[in-house]
Amino acid sequence: MKNLFTIFMLVFLGNSAFSQSWTINYCSSAPNLNLGSNSYGPMNTVATANATNRTAVIYPSSQLTGIAGKELSIMYFYKVTLPAMLGSSANFKLYLAETTATDWGTAALDWATATSTATKVFDGDPQPIADGTAGWKGFNFSTLFTYSGTKNLAVFMEYTNPSASNSFTWAYEYTASCISTTNNNTTKYVNNTTGTPGTSLSSANYRRPYIGFTWTGACSSAVSVLATTNVTANSATINWSAGNPAPSNGYSYYYSTSNTTPTSSTTPSGTVGAGITTADISGLIEATKYYFWIRPECGSNSGDWSAMGSFNTSCLSTALPWTENFDSYTAAVGNLPPCWAQQAAATGNAQYSIANAATHTYNDPKSAPNYVTIYYHNNVEYYLWTPGFSMTANSTYKLKFSWAGDGVSGWSGKVYANNAQNPTGATTLNTFVTPSTTTSATYKDVSVDFTPSTTGVYYFGIGTNSTTTSPWWLGFDDFSVTDNVLATNNSNLDQAVQIFPNPTKDVLNVKGMIPTEVSIFTADGRTVPVKFEGSVIDTKNLSAGNYVIQMKDKNGNTTTKRFIKK
Template structure:
């Protein structure tokens, strides 16, 4: 407050006469987002105001009053409904029914935040009751007016009672410490003039403040008091007043608030789903934060349910989640089990305990978990808590900031530890096209009946009722056999301690089997993600300069994906999977293709070194003159028996800044075509291809019959007549040759793939 302000207050106020006045009823707009939600005014007596919704104008002057004295200081705390709200405080010091005098705005426009401020009572202020008005809004710096209009905000009136200077002053700085489930220690600072007869304190689970007729809960001759017999996990409000004599007591000091701890538990499960998102508010949990570390409740839990997010950028900015108190924390019979993951990279989660749930320095680490998994599924962590933990300690989980990745926590259990423990440190190695070696660290004690192994091409974790692929395995390491080539597998292992007692499954591990030589091939790239050609197992890309080969998700011949090969300033090559019959002289490479220019050249050949593009040997150069898949887009290259048996077929493009697209690549026995078949080659098409149950034959031709063969040349089905929509529901998935016999004597053979 400026000296000029105090000067005028001292000079003018003794001449003002206080009368009952009629005040304007302020007007506001229609917005209901911005309002005074909570207010506390305090000095020698306090007022407490709470609102749950917007009201344009609330006149609390008859019921809500703060007491002070000439020369006193009124502390003000304001909170708002709706972010972006400002406020200011008016006081009608001269009691003339308005707030228009230049000195009647002791707390000017605030920032967009909670307000903690104060204003002073002039030393010459006449005793009496004065009007306080709080105005809220979003643009008060230019539109503030104690009568409105106020577009976004509201008004609330209170009263200020000025009494003569008291003979007994209130204590200050109320603090509750040493809080347990049934006790707390209250302390406070003595006023400047200490009372002769000590203090009285009052506490209650109700937030209704006491008055001068309220019976105190207890007395103290010192500046503290220990209160016992409290209910657990309960919010208490407490007050203290000075006792200067039997007939002279101060007002009750501004209230303090504390919440007792929960009763210790013997078991616990918390999935955080019942909690509101935002600031951490789990019952019976506590948090310790250093610097800018934080954790909160968010939708980052298992299956996108609620969970905890912990973030810490360095050891100076760390965060600790303190679990509820456990009466059996050091019994040695229980463990902590939970799901956890990291957002990226590597995260370190420390699991330990604190001996002071408000002091990060009291944290003692039991086990550090290094995690790289970015999903919850298949990953569960257990920590056995030793008997050396102090009986009054509380388990805690810390993000210590040694790795800056965010950590996520969910489904936390405190439960009896299993009698059969899972193996750990599962390592997979030496994968072939059909096998993989696995090793693990045995638990102690080792299981009597060995281990169960479960593997799958799905990453869905097994449960206690899942049937293992292998059981009773006693050798470590162990080779898993009978796997499919070029396939990603997920694998888990558990201990088998008895016929009825198995451990939890280990955390998930995965591996990719190697490619095996093929005798037939059909690839439409539908099963792979768009992007690098390496997304298709067993294919290899080689390139020079700015050449590239990718799987593209736009404009495929069939389905939604095909290959886009761009030589640009260099060369681009796609190397096909290994073929065991590459030099049998019986097979052809067949595919659909087009080029962005009508002068394209696509070279089909082989490489003898899959890491060296210069080892390419051309078999046939194809002139690609079509610029779309429609029309004559099918190409066939017969592969001679002179190709080395260890070579790999390859497609090379190197003729400038053009784009090549190709799809539906097949390696199949060469089909001899008659003259009539050749002439009819591009006239008709079968679609969809691949198909599920039904194929349709396009083209303006009349059919005599349709004959379906397998790849060995054996006839599977024959359909006579001119029907162009044919059901092949009874066929199993695979590759077939469909011969179309036309009434004009021509024919065409088309390869079709059933999904």
């Protein structure tokens, strides 16, 4: 027998992150792997209009010790399949009662009599709760219910939906020893599609829904992680939905490069106060995947860690000069070096991939052992993007690479530059092959210049398209990017000017010119405030990272340098 709660973190699905205080033990499969049914409650969620059910289940007190003496405030059921609940007029009623009976007997159960002494704890539209993706769905009680733990618990469920909907199922128990599979009278139900719930529960079974509860005073709330925002190379903002009920002392969060779920003894990475559902994380490593979890805090009590969220930090701009021949990486379909990217609505070989000479016979690396290949992808342009490079306005940069074909015509290939790894708004720099050209497995060299009009981070892109089904493979190798002399620079001055120390901490000294104007840019092209006096530039307030400094003297001569702030 396993406890459902202990594996929740591994089975989280949908928007309802499950963080209640207790779930009943289960013997059947984990909820997300459960067979699922809409026959045994909580709702007869079939597609047909006018679907209804009334279901009554007895849960033995021996299995409810975790909620004994608790004032229950939320009850949970697990939705297994994904479709949304349609319609705006559905209704779900939920009743609880304590009983000394262990089953309902062999006769049909009269609904009115059975529920006459029960407490109605929920009466409302289930659609906003049961809608959306699979996962635990919590129904907040309008009337709290205290369970003594000395008797068994009777749960009564009534559902009506006059609208045609989608069919979906709920996790249920069907395995001994959690239930007696020889006693078909612990669950009584009547399902129909007449629009009128049956008054006599004549169907009987031993199967029953998985359930869970939250109680008042428990530090437990449904927290679901939301999309991470403001992701940079070194920082990110994590977000989550507010718990219900909201925890009195806010939330703790934990993040790591490992996807191992934290435990109750794990020290949080940080905390935020009540009502705050966001946290800024800094000091991260570039081009790295991070995982994070959220935990509600209630005075001296802590809730359970939420389902796992994740995000990938971006890449810092790459220092120039730069080269890449792919030989340091594993040859595998879809694999590229860190900070490269591709846009391709395809899988398998129709992706840019690191390959080697053994991959196929159409072409080979220019510099062994590795290169990048792309398989034909008829009449769709696919893009391969380099890492980003910090570039200064009016400075000229040179991209070089080599390419080889497969001995047939039909390929088109272009070179782009853009301020994002995306073809939207990209500048076309070169066309290195047209469909009428019969390609060759002998490599050809491509060299293109790019002069940005504004300072920032830019990426080079390769766009390929097979206009017929004749081509097979293209190969690319030996990329490089170099920084040419600024078009507006005095090249002799640029060579004469030095900055030191580099890397620097508090100040940057200039030798070879006395600047009258100074601009400093971050790796992503943002201008930052700068103070300088004569040939001494104040850098102590800069964050650690890579920077570009542009200086002009009294004669209008300019020079651009790169430096690192420790």
